Amino acid sequence: MTAHLENKNALSRQIILTAVFVLLICTPIVKTLLSPAMQLSKVENRKLSQAPAIRMDMKALKSFPTKFEAYFNDQFGFRDAFIYIHNYVNATMLKISPVPDVIMGKQNWLFLKTAPYGEEKQSGKQLEAMKLHLETKRDWLAQRGIQYVFMPAPNKQSIYPEYLPENQNKKKQNLQIDDLIHYLQGTSTFMILDVRPQLRNGKDDDFVYYLTDHHWNDKGAFIAYQGLINFIHQWFPEMTPLSLQRMNQYSDISNGMSLANMMGLSDVFQETVIKLEVPRPCSHKKPYTAMIPEWNKKAGSGIEKDWYRMRIPIQSICGNADRKAIVFRDSFFDMLVPFFSEHFREAVYIWTRFDYSILPELINRIRPDIVIEECVESEIFLSHIPGEFHKTKGFDLLISGDKLGAVQEFTNDLQINPDSPDSYNNLGFALLQIREFDRAIELFQAALKLNTGHQKAAENLKLAQKTLIEIDQRVAEINHKLSLDPNHPELNIQLGNLLQKRGKTATAIPYYQKALASDPENFSALNNLAAANAYLHQFDVAIRIYQKLTLIFPDQAEVYFNLACLYSLQNNIPDAIDNLKTAVRKGYDNYNLIKTDHDLKNIRKTSFYESLVKSFHSAMPVEDEARNRSK
């Protein structure tokens, strides 16, 4: 080859390389300039960054490069094509998942990465907390005559570990849920509904999960539904699940679902999908409009707004059925809804974890027989707010009148959540109930320090301060009047009441006694003296005074009720029952208090109590005034 030819060849090589390179680096910017900026990326399921405005202040200038780069990275020309080819080559040729959240399994099975699932053993502390959460929910609902089911939806990995790539740590699968089941078996009477065995049996006949989605398919959902109905059969013997044979069944070829879509390759990963339908269904579903304003409020205007808007509560109605249900659920329950709805006159499906803040109103509205909480296995430990059960117990105790118990629970919650303004406010509210004004005010102020816009804390603080000032003013007034007429029975009683209100019960007692000295049969003086003694745990003294009252005022039903409480507290069951009977006979009708008053807890196990409760005509829901105030 001559040198000339060699040079010519080298030259053409240089020209081609230069031309191709310059073309490659220049065309994307030309395309970026020519095409309008995109707003959304369907593949990535997010909003794309937009060009930042140029402003001439220091802060804006400093952040400009980062913002501009975010915009350019999202909008440069041919970006989608580059990403598509990258993902296609990785997923189909190298068998590597191009996105961190998706695991490429064997035979095109895709899995969602669910860290830290299967890696770390749940500590005993977390298991104990979980147990308390579950038991508190069950008991809270049981008090209202409602059953509770907790149903984890198994991760795909739990049912199909054999399709996971070899390098996944199979040895540690299912630790969380099995840990919880074992822990509950040893320490609690609560049983969670575990549908994994049925699904594992079912997968021999057909796929029970989608290949390209994290969820169970209709077949898997049907098995889970049967498991659920069989489980609640223990309470509702009339309920038996529909049979698979009765369902309309057909299959369809579908583009790859969510996991394939996350890789932007739903056209590449197609699969055959089995569909099940209830023939001639009784139920129909619709948005649950009654809750939508509340839901929108929950959604707020923050970044989670769209998430909530897409998951509004729905309601199903089936005229042939009797029972009613509330279902807290996630995406897994979607496929169960058509089957489950067939068994309930009314069912409401709310896409959130068990939420005490919306339950009382829902219960009032729907009066359900059962509350179901379904949640994907990998999140069963994540979704509880730490300290939540302390909070719930605290509210229950407040309602039932065990104010000191409530203070203790809220104190525990505050220890777990020392940065939560709500926790300060709740404890402050409980302290207000036991008239610890000064500490309560400190706590409301602490809540406001953490969140100056905390409305409830601000209201409570205002209320507490106002009450305190009023009481102190009245005390001063009455003291002045008493200086003129020290033995005036009414004034003495009023001062005693004010001092009790101020949280100074011990100092109130002498004033009642003074009133009784000049008017020995004064009902208020005796009654309040008894109450003050009861408050100070001087039960014998209190009982003597109430007994004296029954002799003077034999028809005051409330006095018998108070006696019943005191005897119950002393564990004197026969006298407690006796007095409660008398109270009811004499017209005592605060059934709620009978059902919930903490003082009566010792007699609730008796057969008398059960028959008494049955005799109440309507099961009145508890007014959750305390909860609403405080939250």
Next chain:
Amino acid sequence: MVFSSIIFLFLFLPVTLLVYFPIGKRFRNLFLLAASLFFYAWGETFYVLIMLASICANYIFGLMIARYGNGTKAKLFLGFAVTANLGLLIVFKYTNFLIDNFNQIFASVLAAPIQIDPVHLPIGISFFTFQAMTYVVDVYRKEAPVQKNPVNIGLYISLFPQLIAGPIVRYNTVAGQIISRSINLKDFAEGIERFIFGLGKKVLIANSVAVAADKIFAIPSEHLTFSLAWMGILCYTLQIYFDFSGYSDMAIGLGRMFGFTFPENFNYPYLSKSIREFWKRWHISLSTWFRDYLYIPLGGNKLGTVRTYANLVTVFFLCGLWHGASWNFVIWGLLHGLFLVLERIGLEKLLDRIWSPIQYLYTLLVVMTCWVFFRAETLPDALSFIAAMFGFARGDGIIHHTGLYLDNEIWLTMIAGIIFSAPIFPFIKKTWSTITKNQTGISGNLTEGISAISGISSLILIFLASIMSLAAGAYNPFIYFRF
């Protein structure tokens, strides 16, 4: 801004090239200076002022040194200049480190430890201060003429291709090119080729092994196993080489595209028979800098054996410290210094006599073990990692095992990394040219054509694969940005 980013490849580079060539020779330096300052300010915003201050100061120091020629005053100004440059480096890079150590040493005496906020480390400050120092020293030594045009000094210190991770270009190497340089299609095409190779090394190999290295170095030491530790350090060994040499390749390639010829920085360092050879092949611009501006001024090897060893250890102590304000880097440097001394004492003679693969293995073993100090966050971490490498692993391999980190991608990149750590491309090129040399006529044209097309296509493929990987938001931080 980094080279392996979408914004550099698709916005900064095309715009800079498209302006640079048409504006004519008179304005090219000014434009390149402006582009370089913009490039720096993009990542560091107002810290660009520090670089501007350094440019101004060194410009004046240069003028002063040149003005006083050989006299004491010139020496005085050189002293000022070196102190100012080192001072800048110490303030921004070592303040926190010095105060932490001061607090520890005088913990019992101090009433309260001195506390200051972390000082921001401006990117590339270690590189550009070293470059600035070569300018004043070269002017003092009369190895290069003083530069009276501040634009040219500014361009020398801030030139974007080598600004943030080298190579450290000495003033006397590029002084002529700054004033006048010619550029032709051959240079430009070679620059493209070099740049693409560098980009591929960084994006396709370094980024990929980095993911595994990061994960393994994050494993708590009680879970490390023997095989995990070796896999981790192998990945890191590949990562640091492909990351840093890829960056140097991109810098050299970009330099060529703009008409500069920068010195080579790497020469297949993992194929060395001794640590001495390793340092002739690894980060060459830094090792020669230390040789010419520190080791030789200290007396080099001319003042007797003991002094030579002391000089070596001093140089490597400072070399370690240059890499980062942490004792781990110092230990890394001292270990290299120690092995260099050992080799001088007689280890090298001993090695020379044995089978050469053992010599390569010895070097790799030392280099890889030393990298542990370079990578680990703390000294205890480094020690337990090394313990795991040498048979004292505490992990049971259940929670963390190599299977978790070895997917097809890691396999592929590790194998590619090992292959390309050796001079495979020069070998193929050479073999190919001997095959085609004797062919003439049509068959000669054909083979030439095939080789040109396959060469260009593989370059374009590497470029496209890198772009796709960057577009897909793959892992992208540069290791040498820490320095």
